[in-house]
Amino acid sequence: MPIVTYRDALNQALREEMQHDDRVFLMGEEVGEYNGAYKVSRGLLDQFGPMRVVDTPIAELGFAGIGVGAAMVGLRPIIEFMTWNFALLALDQVVNAAAKMLYMSNGQFPIPMVFRGPNGAALQLSAQHSQAWESWLAHIPGLKVVTPATPYDAKGLLKSAIRDENPVVFLEGEMLYNTKGEVPEGEEILIPLGKAERKRQGEHCSVIAHGKTVLIAIQVADALAKEGINLDVIDLRTIRPMDVEAIAESVKKTNRAVVVEEGWEMCGVGAQVVDYIQRECFDFLDAPVLRVHQADVPMPYAKNLERAAKPDAQKLTAAVRKVLYLE
């Protein structure tokens, strides 16, 4: 099976869906002539032309709203934010327009569109460029929020997001674009939104992760397996709607859980996961559920401080040992 980068898997998804449906177009900063700030849209302008691969001025609020307007009258826009940090300028369109239109119009105006771009910290980009936005966006009824971790998932989830009839927030891991994985060729990959996937099978402790932290969880699971500790790694894949059944099934089996995410602790995705666990698995818990997340500070620039702020394998391992009563 071909080994493909996360970036190229996304590129394949965009290309296939633009071929599949001529209502689909891509709009954003540097998506055309520059081939994308992260080269996700490489070659698309040549193939589809400037009407379907649209370079915009630096105007997130404006072009996000243009996408919503186009979606109202039947197109299927994909709006690329160069990073989700810039999308804050466009949140009125994402939250007040895209997410609410169907409800306010009582079903008359669905908004089939995708807002996508890199999310979460990369390396030494410091405070304004190193943030994970999924808990903010998942708070909003009317949106779907997707966080693929692997090239295969990136492709299959993006294709499904583009075909979805709702506004989908698609959060790509900035540090994941170069990661590689198997992506089959000549096969239509459509992964349903709202379904988690077990990335490692184990009976001792559940680790619930999404996006970049899935890779950390897998790394820790593989290391601990050598000690005979088997982690059940659940990749949420979609934050909203969240696959509560998958979480509950895993935790009922292992009786303990650690939730790991890139974002901050307060009102984070992990808080929601823990809430589901206490409701669905109360009688099955043998230890309090622990969370691993970014330190509760703006991201610092210095290498050592940045490392200390981010969730990593060491912090996750410590949390797992704690819920296993191993220390």
Place this chain on the structure above:
Amino acid sequence: MATKVVMEALSPTMEEGRLVKWTKNEGDAVKSGEILAEIETDKAVMELVARGDGVLRKRLINEGDTAPVGQLIAIVAAADENIDELAGGAADAQAPKAEEPKAEAPAQERPRDARTSVPEDPAHSQGEASTPPQERDRRGHERFATASQGAALGAGDAEPGDRVRSSPLARKLASDRGVELGTVQGSGPGGRIVKRDIEQAATRPQLGAAAPVAQRAAAPVAERRISTEGDYQDIPLTQIRKTIVRRLAESIGPVPTFYLTAELDVERVAEMREAMIELGDQYKVSFNDIVLKAVATALQQHPEVNAHWLGDKMRYFNRVHVGMAVAVEDGLITPVIFDADRKGLADISREARELAKRARDRKLKPEEYTGATFSVSNLGMFGIDHFTAIINPPEAGILAVGSVEERVVAVDGAQAIRKRMNVTMSCDHRVIDGATGAKFLQTLRRLIENPLMLVY
């Protein structure tokens, strides 16, 4: 067509407005949009404008009066139009020019309820229910349930400090596998009992192994159901009752209690008891059994004390379930003799004995100690000749029974030594008035002093 002028909501939160000034007189011509009056809202003085053309035919409230939003306050109509019906309707709906419209105002229809900030019916403010139906761990909560019964005798609530810490899973496993949590040493943080502790304990033979508790006295439970609809009558509170309730609670606390004491002659009870003992062990009953029977019979005749206080109403029961305070090691519990008025002395005696034993053994089920309509507490066996018991809400009364003692009393003008017993009834004054309680005690006295009536 006549135009009704109503008190309008001139601010988003306004519920009533005070008419500061009429700017038009009756008989003045008015045009739509013209100012009719100045209205003081909850925020400012605003202008009320006409919504139709014609003549201001009738002003229905005076300057200075307050009217709720929506109330008709004037009529604009053509000069010759008949407005009797409109004006008459208004007169029925309110007493115009009354001095105290304020008190009545909130009672009027409030058309702006859509904008009140607090949802009036909590059932309608349904967000996504984050709270699941309470799943109770019976074992964990029984302790508290037991402790709260202590209120009946004034014992303080037990401190939860000695609670065994355990994970939810450990509790469930312990319950499934019949492991007593108290016998397990926890290995988790702070001594928390966790899964592995239960698994280890379950593989050891159990000390003093819990004989299957539940099956033992399961027999008559079905028939002992707690009162259900039809078994009682709810009486809404009258105004006088509400006033009494408020005043009494202000005076003495949440349960305004008063006490009625009577010294009963139990000479005949003692004779009857001895006679029964002579008939054989199976006829042996205690003083307390006889008191329970007498109380049950008296309650049956006095439903006005066989009652619960439910905050907004009083509930009178047609069935008599007598709670019986039993001292246990670290407090007390009040198991219930259900339908005691329909049970014979022998049945009551046997049941009381069983319940007391099972209470001391900590083997009562919740349905065996809830649902009493009235309670009895007896400290006679401790030599207490007189005491007051604390009502166990929502019950409205409890009878405290002292010891049986020989006392010198006057009988028919001569000194005599008689067996006597003090009873003190604590009454929730919100439900039971002095005379009501006294009448109940009268009946009780007649029964106790003529115990053959109990056998009848």
Place this chain on the structure above:
Amino acid sequence: MAKKPPKSTSSKSNSELNHSFLRSMLLQRRFEERAAEAYALGKIGGFCHLYIGQEAISTGALSVLRPDDYVVTAYRDHGQALARGMTPRSVMAELFGRRDGCAGGKGGSMHLFDAKLNFLGGHGIVGGHIPLATGVAFAIKYRGGDQVCLCFFGEAAVNIGAFHEALNMAGLWKVPAVFIIENNRYGMGTEVSRAMANEDVNARAATYNIPAESVDAQDVFAVRDAVTRAVDRARAEKTPTLLEMRTYRFMGHSMSDAVSGTYRTKAELEQEMRRDPIILLHNRMTEAGEIDDAAYAKLDDEIKVEVQDAWDFADASPEPELEELYKNVVVESLVTSH
């Protein structure tokens, strides 16, 4: 696609057009008056922004459109909804929060929608809907159509970022949108000179390479003529236009705002009310002998009956089913599987 002449109503005689304008404006006026009354009685809740005084804009502008054109507007949207052909019943029922409202009672006064009439909503965030209009116009061009998108907003919205971003891209990409500023001189309580460094609409439009015009918007025909020119340009040349409609609102900003007193004087209000667009048109028709007092009174009575019917209909319409609460949050459909 055939280049159809846009003045589809020009074949009508002037008198007919005058009558239809008078009817449309009076309907909006009477509707809003009753809406105010219903609000005062608590039948309408929340925010409610009335259109009284500005009726010539909706009437003149929407008279130019074809049924397949699009309309996007802000929260002062009752007038445009009626002028676009939504029934007083469906609008009033929406204001009442009832099942038969145009959005089933879920949108309310600020969010009127009608997909069948390409009426893409009232929107509640100042200026937030202007990019939507550019997007609709972009979609028209994307599909090679010759429709246009009309977008209405108040003058205060031109100070917000969304306006500039949307007009810049509209001018940059040449999309068939007509942006209509309803300059009623007050953004809530702030007079335009207190909010805008440069009030000249032409200067503003020039920044985006867009033609602009300023119009006396109490004259329904001036509105119609200016919008006709803009719509022609949009259809034929795919060029957007920025129009400034100079008008005045006779009511407060919303129902919780006094009509006059704090930020504008009674004298000013009375002065402006002499240029009531309905009176201006009525006078013109009277002078031309197109209408007499009896005919006007008859028309007004008919409209009052129609609005009363809308009120009664809305009042009788049931509240939405409670199950509606959770409906249309998202489109419930599965992704096409392989």
